[in-house]
Amino acid sequence: MINLIIKQANWGIAGSIFGFVIGFFIKIYLIDIIGIEQWGKYVSALTFSGAMSTIISFGIPWVIVKYIPQYIDADLKSAKQLIRKIINYSLVISFVFLVIIYFLAPVLDVYLYKEINNFSLFLLVTSINVPISILMGIIISLYRSAFKIKEIMLYGTFIIVPLRAVLTYFIFIYTDNVLYFIGIEMFTSFVSLSLLFYFFNKNVFSIVFVEKDIDFKIDSEITSYAKKMYTISLVTFFAGQSLSLILSFMLPTIYIGVYSILLSISGVTLFLINNLNTIFAPAISKLFSENRISELEILFKKTTFIINLLAAPFIISIIIFSKDILYLYDDTGGLVKYAPYLYIIMFGRIFRLLVGGAGNILTMANLEKYELKLQFFKVLFINVLAILFITEYKLLAVVLLFVIFSLLTEIYRIIIINIKLNIHPFSMPLYLLVLVSAPFLYLGMTHELDFKMFHYFLFPILLYCFYALIFFKEIKHIYFDFRS
DSSP states (O other): OHHHHHHHHHHHHHHHHHHHHHHHHHHHHHHHHHHHHHHHHHHHHHHHHHHHHHHHHTTHHHHHHHHHHHHHHHOHHHHHHHHHHHHHHHHHHHHHHHHHHHHHHHHHHHHTOTTSSSOHHHHHHHHTHHHHHHHHHHHHHHHHHTTOHHHHHIIIIITHHHHHHHHHHHHTTSOOOTHHHHHHHHHHHHHHHHHHHHHHHHHTOOOSSOOOOTTOOOOHHHHHHHHHHHHHHHHHHHHHHHHHHHHHHHSOHHHHHHHHHHHHHHHGGGHHHHHHHHHHHHHHHHHHHTTOHHHHHHHHHHHHHHHHHHHHHHHHHHHHTHHHHHHHHOTTSTTGGGHHHHHHHHHHHHHHHHTTTHHHHHHHTTOHHHHHHHHHHHHHHHHHHHHHHHHHHTHHHHHHHHHHHHHHHHHHHHHHHHHHHOOOSOOHHHHHHHHHHHHHHHHHHHOOOOOOTTHHHHHHHHHHHHHHHHTHHHHHHHHHHHHO
8 A cells, every 4th residue: 555655645645746936936926026015915816716615515526525436446337426416416406606796705805805806806806716616526536436546647737837827937927916817827727627537447447338228326425524624624624715815805915915925935835744644534435444453553654754744844945035035026025024923833833744644534534523523623723713803913913823823733633543543654764854854944044044056956866865864764664554
């Protein structure tokens, strides 16, 4: 299993790095043209469309990832029937949503988004992307279920990201209207969706125009799981995005623009854990269903160490070059004063990496009720506290709440997993990794260094060489696991 995880994760990591590098510079290029305030307006609309996608998706991606791998092995015909019902539901509910939002957008603009001028058009345009997002979630989950991450990266990243970048570059030579960027995203997402559906239908198994089987009934276990995961998805989304939503409702768009940039810079550290989870979820489901808990623990520890070993030099580089990175987004230097906020957020991201795929284990190992309780109380307390403090303390309140609840979330997950399954992600190599990394992080946060251009390339390379030397033994073991 570790062999499969590594092979598939290699594609995920390569795709994520490729997408990050291009997206990083395109985002800088775009924000420089449209300004942080317009970027904040775009992020507010994007958060709204994300909320709508979550609300009407009914937890479908989770159902696919959990049950389709089992159906593929045992009953492919039933798998096709289940997918047919899922796609039909998604198409119908998407059409109904678009009709409703056409009439509702002006009302939301007036009564909910009071701090944002002329927002109804943004809401309407971004809502067109909701059906695409739902169908994209379905097809990506199907590829994940078949352990076909290479295809996701190929048709969803290596082709589409350059296309989006080229269109953005040339179109924004002639305009500074961020609505054009929303249009570019919708177009490229549709192209990606079409490619993914076509090649899944051609190379894996047919999911288009599947003949209806009147005798097929969705198992009550699947329905029950879908309801639980739908509730968890809703609560999790609002637990994770409520700060952005409240920022959109209560403060001018400049604040959500800054917050979004800080999250983007710090969020690049999570591309490894996100790709791990893409592969890890169906692997957890398979190992747990076969009661191979000891193998699950080994997989948990090894994958957690691998992602942290790969991420540590990258995180240190971001911390050390943080002020220079902030200057790229705003050459006036106005963002540099938010560097301490970036460090605080990075601390939360680092802790997230240290616990590996803990959240996935809760949702894939029949521990969903604990994840639901966690997210429910998180969304309750984080919203109450945000409403109380955000007007007075503004971005500082948002950043502190983000980090505090990130820490509490991961601590709770580890405790529950350890109690219920008697496993955890921690190992001696991981402890040593933390010990080795701490001085570099402290140096980056407390000292201002003068860099030449070659330092931005040389320093990360030297860091990776240093970590490779320190953890040579562990890397060798991983290599032989990969080869075996």
